[in-house]
Amino acid sequence: MPSARLAPRRIAQLSALLAMFALFTAQIVSALLPNVPVFVAASAAGLVLDTALQYRDPGLLAVLGKVRFDTLVRQLLRDMLILVGLLRIEGIDPETEHAPLVVGLCAFYALHFACQGMAVLVRRTRTLPIVTRNIDASALRLTAAPPRLLARRQAHRLLAFSLPTTAGLMATAATKDGLWGGIGLGTALALTLGGTAYLATWLLPKKRAKNEQQVMEWLDQWLAGYRPTVAMYFSGGTTSAYQANMWLSTLSKVEGQPLIVLRERFMVQKIDATDVPIICFPKVATMFSLENSSLQMMLHPANAAKTSQVLRIPTIKHAFINHGESDKLSSCNPYAKAYDEVWVAGPAARERYALAEVGVEDKDIVEVGRPQLAPIRPYSGAPTGPRDKDASEHLTTVLYAPTWEGWDGNPGNTSVVLAGENIVRGLLADDNVRLLYKPHPMTGSVDPRAGAANERIMAMIREANTRRSGSRPGPEAAAELVRRTTALDELTSTHFRDSADELERMLLQGAPRGDREAAITEATTAWEKAYWASFPEWEHQIITDARPAIFACFNQADLLISDVSSVVSDWLSSEKPYAVANTSGLTEEAFRTGFPTVSAGVILTPSAEGVPALLESVRHPEKDQFTSARAELKDHLLGPADPPSLVRFNNAVRALCAKADERRVVMEARLAGEIPSPREASEEMSDDAGSNGAGDSVTA
Structure with a gap:
């Protein structure tokens, strides 16, 4: 699946590379013949293609850079071939027309390198020794960033400023009049010179940030105040x-x-x-x-x-x-x-x-x-989801949240490879199940088999949705989700200009105004309500975005199926039923012994034949054998409910801060000479022992 999706993109990239080299070849041949129409077309098309790829597929050009065929080399080659072509075209005087164009082109590249040097200097002055957020750092003389084309994109700048040059030289090739080349070069020189001068204004005192020593002095003052x-x-x-x-x-x-x-x-x-x-x-x-x-x-x-x-x-x-x-x-x-x-x-x-x-x-x-588990709602009994008029059971919402494959290649880390498809197939076979599939974001990052299995699972879920039907929320539900998303994004996201750099972001992300976190919590709750309401209650969901978060999925689900991971420990705070897939190769007894967090859940084998019985126990709590075990395991894993976790957390903070204070007092006293260092104490003890010995001798 992944390779099939990538195939068209790879073909397009290969075609672009072949086209680029074909244009260079056409430019060389047409310059030597010379063939003016082909020469003009190849030269112009090569520059246009290179410029387009800079914006549409910079990764492809980065590969060329690794073999030292970067933008500068390509443009130099392109301009050199243009000069060769002009030299071979009859009607263009080498001394009065061609020579000035060569000088002008050399001046253009000299200015390009000067502009690049200025950009490097500006970037260095705008790179502070620290980066801050939620702190008013305006005292550091923070300013908006210069245009990205000038300061950070030398390849884009070179190609953009080369456009008038190439256009003028092509006009000279077509008309055999060197004036057009001079106009193009003059325009490019003016643009480059103007850009360099504009960049230089960021080195003036009004736009230049404080130096490293001044920044660190400011930080010390801020720390002392905060x-x-x-x-x-x-x-x-x-x-x-x-x-x-x-x-x-x-x-x-x-x-x-x-x-x-x-x-x-x-x-x-x-x-x-x-x-x-x-x-x-x-x-x-x-x-x-x-x-x-x-x-x-x-x-x-x-x-x-x-x-x-x-x-x-x-x-x-x-x-x-x-x-x-x-x-x-x-x-x-x-x-x-x-x-x-x-x-x-x-x-x-x-x-x-x-x-x-x-x-x-x-x-x-x-x-x-x-402490962060507080938003998770507790178990409230058998599923109470919507029920179709022809259905015999309430809809059971199942969250399948497998973890990723890990770095060590242990087959027991994730169930996606060996059991995932069987688990999902068993769940989709039950018409009264609504599946929420939320894979770990790193799934497939190490083992390609996990990524491929993940793709197949999502395809199964999409196909299952095509076989389901029922009423859908009206357009007002989608509009409400858009409204809530916009409101939440305004609170949680900071929108920057494309040219914004660290200093500009530090300026925009200064000290927050008001209690933003309370507003975010309220907006998140409203967004989650709108999100779930925007989908049919019978529709399976694939959740791969950061929102909704895993805890929001917990509150929607009646049952969790997962792997040995912290997801299970967090889920236990709700005391709802759960199951863990055993793909480790261990027997069920050894699996429960080796992993205590699974002791209060159902164990599924890679074939997942236990899914129907698992669903039955969720729908009929009297058949659930692990109700009391989950309550006991919850206390064992997460500690007692009283005092609340946040209270215990703050108690631990106070205790460790007190230990830090005690150590500071001791160290300050030692530095002040009130408490001798171990070496000094040893020397004093030696002196005392010597004095006592001498005294005893005299007494004797």
């Missing part, structure tokens, strides 16, 4: 932002002054809408400015290569909170022992670390629950 106490530290790749985003609601509610610390510049825009101040420290040296701030502790939702760098700040305590808990080995990584404390949801995770023997001591584990 006085942060708790920070969430995050570093990762482009697809890992969800690991931090799931903790935003909790972070905004912690006691004290929260802060988000990032390490990658691109991640600043990957973090979802929040009112919490964000600071990105691309360099380690700048990050150490936090050492002298009021920051007491950091929360870590993920392990990353750059985490070790922040752990070196001695004034800050660190707690690992993870981005989800499951029975997988990754949930008890040996790296966790690098933190001062490991915060887990409940007793199950404490036991998991003890069994794993990865060096995390029991005294360093703190149970805080999962």
Whole structure:
């Protein structure tokens, strides 16, 4: 399926490359003959094709750049062939017409390189040592960015400014009048010179941002005024932002002054809408400015290569909170022992670390629950969905949310490859089932078989929908969804100009006004209601976008089918029935023993023959054998309901902040000489021992 979809695009790319090389060939041959009509057409078409590809398929041209046949080389070759052609066309004087054109073209390229140098200089002055969001940084003299064509797109700029040059030279070739070439070159020179001069204005004091030292001095002043106490530290790749985003609601509610610390510049825009101040420290040296701030502790939702760098700040305590808990080995990584404390949801995770023997001591584990699970609604009994007049059962909504294949190639990681199609086939065979399919966003990123199976599953669901019929919501439902989407996007998205750079985004994303998070929560609730109302209640859904979130799907579903993952642990907060696919090759007994989170659920084999019985137990709770087991497992995995998880989380924050304060007092006293260093203490003890020895000798 994926290869079939990609085939037309590959064919189009190959055709474009062949056309480009064919035009170069035609330009060479027609320049040497010379054949003026073909020469003019090939030269113009080559430039037009190159320009079009810059906008429509830059990835294809990037491949040419890897073999050093980039835009500059192609345009130089194109212009050189034009000059060769003009030299061979009779009627164009080499000395009075051709030579000035050569000089003009050389001047054009000299100005192009000058403009590129100016662009590099401007970009450097607009690259600050830090990036902020939700902070008023206007004191740094932030300004709007220069046009992207001038500052960042040298290939687009070269081709755009070459258009009048090529047009003029082609007119000279057709008319044998060098004046046209001079006009084209003059226009190109004026454009390039004007662009360079315009770019230079961003180096003037009014448009130039403060230097690195001034920026760091400003940051120290801001930290002193804001006085942060708790920070969430995050570093990762482009697809890992969800690991931090799931903790935003909790972070905004912690006691004290929260802060988000990032390490990658691109991640600043990957973090979802929040009112919490964000600071990105691309360099380690700048990050150490936090050492002298009021920051007491950091929360870590993920392990990353750059985490070790922040752990070196001695004034800050660190707690690992993870981005989800499951029975997988990754949930008890040996790296966790690098933190001062490991915060887990409940007793199950404490036991998991003890069994794993990865060096995390029991005294360093703190149970805080999962504060972000509050929006999940509890179990309310058998399905009560709509029922068709001819149906014998209420509609049962089933959420199939498999995880991805992971990095280690373990077949038990995801059910998509071995069991997914059988599970979906069994669910679709029941007319009283409505399926919500929400695969992990990284499905197929490592194992192509998972991606292919995912495509087949979605095709099965789409085909099943064609066999269903019933009433559909009216156009007012779709209009309401559009209205709610627009309202939510206005709150959660910041729309930037195409030319906007970091400084401009920092300017636009300054200190938030009002309680934006409360407004987002309200808008999200309204959007989710409109989203579900926009579809027929009998229609199966494939959900691959970020919205609706997994918790919104939880609240729609009567049953979850998943894999060994944190999705199961989170689902248990509702105490609704669930099933886990066993594709590990283990027996059911060994599977339940090895993965405690599945102990209160139905186990499905790869053939998924247990789906009908599973649905029966959901529709008739008296047949459900795991009702009490789910309640017990919920407490074991997530901790007690009282006190609430957010209260326990804040208690843990206060306790770790207190430990950080105690350490600071001790260290400050030691530096002040009130408490001797270990070496000084050892020397004093040696002196005392010597004095006592001498005294005893005299006494004797």
